Amino acid sequence: MAKDLRSFLGQLKAAGELLEIEEELGITFEIPAAIREIDKRVGKAAYFSRPKGHTIPIVANLLGQKKRLALALGVEEEGLIEEYFRRRQNLTKPTLVADAPVKEVIINKDISISKTIPVLTHHQRDAGPYFTSAVTMAKDPETGIRGMGLHRIQVKDDDTIGIFLATPPLSHFLKRAEEQGRPLEIAVAVGMDPITFFASVIWAPQGIDKFDIAGGLKGSPIELVKAESVDLEVPARAEFVLEGYIIPHKRDKEGPFGESTGYYFSFDNPVGKIKLISHRKDPIYHALMPFSSEETVLLDLSWELDNLKVIQTAFPNVMRMHLQALGEIMLIQIAKDSEEDARKIFHYLFPVNPFVKLAIVVDADVDIYDPREIAWAVATRCRPNCDITIMEDMPGVMIDPSTSGGERTDDLALLITHTAKMGIDATKPLNELDRYEKIAVPEHIKEKVQTLIKKYV
Structure with missing residues (x-):
């Protein structure tokens, strides 16, 4: 090294x-x-x-x-x-x-x-x-x-x-x-x-x-x-x-x-x-x-790796997490157990993490590192009338111009501003899993082809 x-x-x-x-x-x-x-x-x-x-x-x-x-x-x-x-x-x-x-x-x-x-x-x-x-x-x-x-x-x-x-x-x-x-x-x-x-x-x-x-x-x-x-x-x-x-x-x-x-x-x-x-x-x-x-690699990657362990302590069914925009956008992949899983995550996360402003929860079959798959999950699995959570007067960060106010925490750790936050539940309804099954090739074929293509790219 x-x-x-x-x-x-x-x-x-x-x-x-x-x-x-x-x-x-x-x-x-x-x-x-x-x-x-x-x-x-x-x-x-x-x-x-x-x-x-x-x-x-x-x-x-x-x-x-x-x-x-x-x-x-x-x-x-x-x-x-x-x-x-x-x-x-x-x-x-x-x-x-x-x-x-x-x-x-x-x-x-x-x-x-x-x-x-x-x-x-x-x-x-x-x-x-x-x-x-x-x-x-x-x-x-x-x-x-x-x-x-x-x-x-x-x-x-x-x-x-x-x-x-x-x-x-x-x-x-x-x-x-x-x-x-x-x-x-x-x-x-x-x-x-x-x-x-x-x-x-x-x-x-x-x-x-x-x-x-x-x-x-x-x-x-x-x-x-x-x-x-x-x-x-x-x-x-x-x-x-x-x-x-x-x-x-x-x-x-x-x-x-x-x-x-x-x-x-x-x-x-x-x-x-x-x-x-x-x-x-x-x-x-x-x-x-x-x-x-470079800031994306330095900040989003390092913060997501460490924050993943913290959130998994509270929610063991969280599988992976990916941060974007200096942590203001959090993508969370879960093994869904309940229809309330996403909402519970939002209510846990937003009040304690001033950086996260938008959180999107997806299923295990969605690649959280692929923007196209995130957009697909939001477009086809989120029902806006019941799958979006808005929370107001939440802590924000001082270098986001859309936030307002600001006060120092007692220990001078951060200047906390105020903002509304949004959570999007883009997971499949548990009672309609067949209807929401993602198209795919057989897993053994997928693994075989991935190994083959690695030789060429």
Whole structure:
């Protein structure tokens, strides 16, 4: 498995999954526009060797398709979900090393983020350059427990950032630091190995170190090294690390920024200062394009795999689950036992999960990963007069413009807005199973033909 971003790029190139762009393109709008176009047309990872005004190459759309995540994990795409579940049970603690490639160059005077790193300006109304693939790390001021997460970061000036800390654990850490009247030390890593990067967006239980999860997924400990100026450990083989702190009780306008939901948002968010930048020799900048297929793989896949186990605890007849649109759409496959199954799932799910806004429940004979089959099930099995559930005044998410209001939860975990939600029961009535039987070929013929066709495609 790839030990760092560089070795993973070698794997992608060998697999024909890396598109190399030789033309000079600007870091304001042009490279982001090219990333989106490449994602739409060919779906490959993109490598830009000549960003205008910089000598540092930029890579994007690393995990834009499931097959590249499977490549990073060293498994076949068909076995990705099962292998993920298996490895998630094996937490592996990181190892601390004395020296590291990320410290080959250290800048601790005259800090200028934009001169050092080719941070992209992605959309025409964005307030300026934004880190979108930067993983922020901090420690709980009370317990010392480490946490990390993927948070958008605006470059405000040479050494000042605005950071969107709307989710735990870092939102918790900041609250506790402010209660003590002290800054929260942070380290921001850019350009990590693909497994550690993927682990940064996994929804981990409180107290679980995501580096432990990354080590379990990778099958070996993640190498960390002591930071230079803050009491934190950082990925030893990252391309860049920025060290600094969040100023207590200071909030400034951050944004607008084109978010993952496809809309612009501005918030009054925490402000930080960067006092040191370290990086590898000849570093590579990793960018993530918001509202892209890479976000779908990173967020929808990781969240669905973990949320499936939670929902199966309450409803053992749930077989599979698939998330779309950053978790706002949930497709649920069940082995139906009762006509009330779908409604019970909706009433359980909607009040406790602010992300899910539309849920569709289907039978075991519907492929939840095939949009055509979902549309077919809704069109032919849902009876609108009795199979649709609407629930009002439910919790929503702040980056959905159709939601309203908003209040911080007591523990500062999320800013919860309010919205109506809809559940669609697209399952077969139990008393008319023959009438709703899906056309098919005999199962043994299907298996024979699938094995045959695999040789050709």
